[in-house]
Amino acid sequence: MGRFYVTTPIYYVNDAPHVGHAYATVNADAMARWHRLAGDEVFFLTGTDEHGAKVAEAAEEHGVTPQEWADRVVRRFQDAWTVLDISNDDFIRTSEPRHRVTVQELLGRIHDNGYIRLDTYRGLYCVSCEDYYTEDQLVDGKCPVHGRPVVEMEEDNYFFELSKFEDRLLAWYDEHPEAVQPVTKRNEALAFIKGGLKDISITRTSLSWGVPVPWDAGHVFYVWYDALVNYLTGIGYGVDEARWTGWWPHVHHLIGKEILRFHCVWWPAMCMAAGIDPPKEVHVHGWLLVGGQKLSKTLVRDADGPVRLTEIAPQALTEDFGVDATRYHLLRDVPLGSDGEFTYEGMVTRYNADLANNLGNLLARVATVVGSKCGGTGPAPDPGSPLRAAAEEAVAGAVAAWERWAPHEALAHTWSLIGAANAELEANEPWKKDPGPEVDRVLGSALEALRIVALLVTPAMPRTATEIWRRIGLDGSPEERRVPADVAWGGYPGGVPVEKGAPLFPRRKD
RNA sequence: GGCGGCGUAGCUCAGUUGGUCAGAGCACACGGCUCAUAAUCGUGUUGUCGCGGGUUCGAGUCCCGCCGCCGCUACCA
Numbered sequence: 344m345g346r347f348y349v350t351t352p353i354y355y356v357n358d359a360p361h362v363g364h365a366y367a368t369v370n371a372d373a374m375a376r377w378h379r380l381a382g383d384e385v386f387f388l389t390g391t392d393e394h395g396a397k398v399a400e401a402a403e404e405h406g407v408t409p410q411e412w413a414d415r416v417v418r419r420f421q422d423a424w425t426v427l428d429i430s431n432d433d434f435i436r437t438s439e440p441r442h443r444v445t446v447q448e449l450l451g452r453i454h455d456n457g458y459i460r461l462d463t464y465r466g467l468y469c470v471s472c473e474d475y476y477t478e479d480q481l482v483d484g485k486c487p488v489h490g491r492p493v494v495e496m497e498e499d500n501y502f503f504e505l506s507k508f509e510d511r512l513l514a515w516y517d518e519h520p521e522a523v524q525p526v527t528k529r530n531e532a533l534a535f536i537k538g539g540l541k542d543i544s545i546t547r548t549s550l551s552w553g554v555p556v557p558w559d560a561g562h563v564f565y566v567w568y569d570a571l572v573n574y575l576t577g578i579g580y581g582v583d584e585a586r587w588t589g590w591w592p593h594v595h596h597l598i599g600k601e602i603l604r605f606h607c608v609w610w611p612a613m614c615m616a617a618g619i620d621p622p623k624e625v626h627v628h629g630w631l632l633v634g635g636q637k638l639s640k641t642l643v644r645d646a647d648g649p650v651r652l653t654e655i656a657p658q659a660l661t662e663d664f665g666v667d668a669t670r671y672h673l674l675r676d677v678p679l680g681s682d683g684e685f686t687y688e689g690m691v692t693r694y695n696a697d698l699a700n701n702l703g704n705l706l707a708r709v710a711t712v713v714g715s716k717c718g719g720t721g722p723a724p725d726p727g728s729p730l731r732a733a734a735e736e737a738v739a740g741a742v743a744a745w746e747r748w749a750p751h752e753a754l755a756h757t758w759s760l761i762g763a764a765n766a767e768l769e770a771n772e773p774w775k776k777d778p779g780p781e782v783d784r785v786l787g788s789a790l791e792a793l794r795i796v797a798l799l800v801t802p803a804m805p806r807t808a809t810e811i812w813r814r815i816g817l818d819g820s821p822e823e824r825r826v827p828a829d830v831a832w833g834g835y836p837g838g839v840p841v842e843k844g845a846p847l848f849p850r851r852k853d
Numbered sequence: 854g855g856c857g858g859c860g861u862a863g864c865u866c867a868g869u870u871g872g873u874c875a876g877a878g879c880a881c882a883c884g885g886c887u888c889a890u891a892a893u894c895g896u897g898u899u900g901u902c903g904c905g906g907g908u909u910c911g912a913g914u915c916c917c918g919c920c921g922c923c924g925c926u927a928c929c930a
Contacts, residue, residue, distance in 0.1 A: 355930040392930055466928090506926095527858070531925065534856060543928060566930065604927070676865085682923090684865070692864090692879060700892055708889035755878090765893055774888035836899075846890045 347378040348590040349788025352434060352598050353391040353573050356416040357397045360423040362673075362685065365657040366631055369748060371597045371671045372429045376555075376802035377745045379430075380826050383419030386557045387589055388577040389424065391417050395566035399552040409552040413438050417608070423657045428805055435573045437554075441582070446564060446572045447557040448581030449617050450545075454558060458507065458616040461559075464500040464544045498730055500544035501562060508612035509540045515611065519622060523607050524748065525680040528600065528627040532607035542607070553684040571593040571610045575624070594622035600627050621689035626748050629682035660690075665805035668694050668848060674750040674803050683735050691851050701761045702796070703847035706811060709789045709842040721816050724791035731788075731832045733763035734795050738830045741799050750803065764792040790815050791835040797821050798830050807847060 351371045354364050368389060375387035393413040402412035417436060424431065435442065459699050513536055516522055516529070545551065546562040553563030570581075574594060579586040592614075598606050603625075610764035611621030660669040675697070677683025713721055740756030771785040778785055797811040801821045808821045816839030 352930080357930080395930075397930085464928090531857070535925075535927085538856080538926075541927065545928090565928075567928075570930065600924080602930075605930085608927090678866090681866095686865090689865070689879090695890095695892095696879065699890060704889055704892045706889095709894080710889090712888050766895090768888080769886075769894040772888085774884075775886095785861085848890080850890045850892075 345378075345383045346386075346590065346593060347375070347383040348386045348575070348578070348594040349375050349378075349388070350574050350594060352471065352602060353390040353437065353570055354391040354420055354784045355395075355397070356413050356420070357395075357401055359416075360420050360657055362655045362657060362660065363631060364420070365427060365669075365795050366673050367597060367599060367628060368424060368429055369427060369670050370628065370679055372427075372431070373670070373674055373750050373802040374595070374745075374748065375430055376596070376805065376822075380798070380801055380822065380824070381745075382825050385432070386578065387431045387769065388433050388574070389429070389431045389437060390433075390573060390577070391437070392419055392566065392570045392573070393417070393436055393438040394563075394569055395552040396550050396552070399550055402552075410438060416644055423647065426658055426661055427670065428667065430805075433577050435577045437573055437576075437850060439531070441575075442569075442573060443554050444577045445576040445579075445581045446554045446569050449572050449575060449613070450564065450568065451557050452618065453503065453616040454501075455614065456616055456618065458504045459501050459545070460542075461499060462502050462542075462544075463497050464502075465495065465497045483487075490566045498548055499738055500548075501556065501559070501611070502542040503545045503568070503616070504542050505540045505609065505612050506542050508615055509536060511615055512536050512540075512608065512612060515615075515621060520624075522621070523603075523625050523841060525627065528603055528607075528680070532603060535604060535608060540608070540612075551633060566606055567609070568613070569611065571605060576672050580742075592623050594624070596622055596625045598625060600629055601683055603627055604636045607671075626679070629677070631677065631683055631685040641693060664690065665848070667807045668698055670724040671698065671754070671803055675754045676751070678751050679748055694848065695850055697758060698848035699846070699850040701758060701765065702800075702807075703849075705761055705789075706793060706814065706847055707843065708768065709793065710814065710841050713786050713790070714843060716773060716776075716778045716782050717786060717841075719840055719842075721837060721841040722787035723788045723840050724787040724833055724835050725784035726833060728767070728784065728788035728791075728832075730760075730763055730767050730792050734760055734792060734830075734832055737763075738795065738799065738827060742827060745802065753798070754803060757796060759798055760792055760799075764789050764796075767792075787837055787845065790841070791832065794835045795830050798824055810844075810847065814844055816840045818841075 349371050351368050354360065371387065371389065375385050378385045391413070393409075398413060399409045402409040405412060407415070413436070421434065424434075450459070513533070516533060516536075520529075523532050543569040544564050546556050546559075547565050548561050553566065555852045556562035556564060573590070574596065575581075578590040580591070581587075582740065596606055606625050607621075614621045657669070660672075664672070671691055676685070676689065676693060704842060713719060737756050737760035740759070741753040744750070744753035744756060768785070768789060771781075773782045773785045776782050793811055793815055794817065797808045797815075798821050801808040805822065812819075812821045815835070817835075
């Protein structure tokens, strides 16, 4: 039995939750659920990033304190994750006192170790934005947002001496080829490091909404260097030695490709500077892209232009398709690591094909025939069923895929068993035959296939798995079972009541 | 500009180190079945593998050039 610590990025509370957030969070959740099913001890952390100038500004606009604003917005994320059945073990908010403790502890350690120095940051500053820009970000020498002239400003900042970690980072990545996945993203990180690293300013004096710098009261940490530390706060770094060392560094960070540099360069260097090991694995996912126009008509009100992913609320999908169908689509449609097209039509197509026609209909037809030929009592499976090999192959494929963070492949393997079960029914046509041992063997084996499918889809669709489990007459819940032990052929006991029930996934007409 | 990636059937995409690699799913056509959510099962069609050269006995698979799209290029959560 292993330990599995998985994190999502913490989401910035300046933004409402959207499908992109849901994509990352559902994937992390499925991985957490998979490892629980595999018998690992799991800690799954998500949360929100609440400091920084943008939150402070938004709060001011609404006439509330930054904390009040964060309190208000964070609920939208928490509600979204509740709706999506996200099984996080903790929810970290960077405005919490426990986070301040850990940030000050970690960065204090880095400071003590001599990797932080005071210097002057000079930059081009837009007064309206209250932010700095680089030369090439300017448009005609003016602020790209406000079109106003920028002024040369300087600010005393503490700098993290990232430049000292170039060689150490390269050596570390050399020794840990699995540290960033997929490899294309690893190469991007390496290329960036090889391009030369500059020291980075990690504090601000221009705002107060942040974690105070312990050794200099006039400064707060710049949001990123506060945010990254959440991964340590969640496990009690600086507070509970036994606890955090039990989870670190065997952590799996799931991140979007846009924040690769922070997680694959800044963060490992910070860990090194503090004297702890860098995170074991960073898994980088791509983006869902929205090109289709129909999405706007169906899911977004009053949209008259191309729809952006950030305009689609997770709840718009769960209300339309259901929670599990939404989770399934996010996991099944796009390989983790690459970008993928997200369309309403694609979602409907996959819903009908995979969920309604294949899985839902399989359960329905089996339950009906068990009702008419077996008096509603599910028979035991046939040890010699041709489905057995299909099941073993599906299990092996799915297990391997989950292990290497490939949910879409794991689900494809699982569906191969559903297909085999449908084909096996066609081959035997139990509905044409008189009740008896032969019919029992065929239907028992179909039920056994459904039992195994229920277990294999548990990480993706926990509610559906539980419902299948219940309808085929099994006690408890699939989440209490263990894979691979309980997916061995022959686990269905037989002699238990099978319930038909309403369609699991009603076919959609649109 | 530099670095990197992508361009394969109508659609979404797989294709290790070059030799059944021309594939899968969806869609489509035909046939079977009628237990099932007009579901399911079987068979089949579709492609100059972005363009042009080259290396090779043989190249989506390697090399060169070109066209198109995209990402990163440091303080942007």
